[in-house]
Amino acid sequence: MIGERIKKLRDEKGYSITELAELANISKSYLSYIERNLNKNPSIHFLMKLAKTLDVSMEYLLTGMNQTDDHTMNSNGKDFLDKEWQIIIETAIKEGMNKDDFKEYINFIKFKNWEKSR
Structure with missing residues (x-):
């Protein structure tokens, strides 16, 4: 408060x-x-x-929170979420993605990166 x-x-x-x-x-x-x-x-x-x-x-x-030109900063002065990420997330949600979809996608990306590193 x-x-x-x-x-x-x-x-x-x-x-x-x-x-x-x-x-x-x-x-x-x-x-x-x-x-x-x-x-x-x-x-x-x-x-x-x-x-x-x-x-x-x-x-x-x-x-x-402090808002700078394109970043939201938390009370510690660290980036919280920039505008581009906000737009990406909002767009994905509007297109029907939910938290489980995001988690699955993250795991998919981790798997693909693991495959590339082999």
């Missing part, structure tokens, strides 16, 4: 609630409410100020 992410980022930066509120020019009580999930719907203005101060994207504050 947003509040938990904000608290984690604040702790990682070593800021107290008071320090972060002052740096971001936001209300300390409002920040506290958000962190404790008493208010689960912070304003965009509030999120913009926090994102800038904490040096993260608003998307990260909202979702826990």
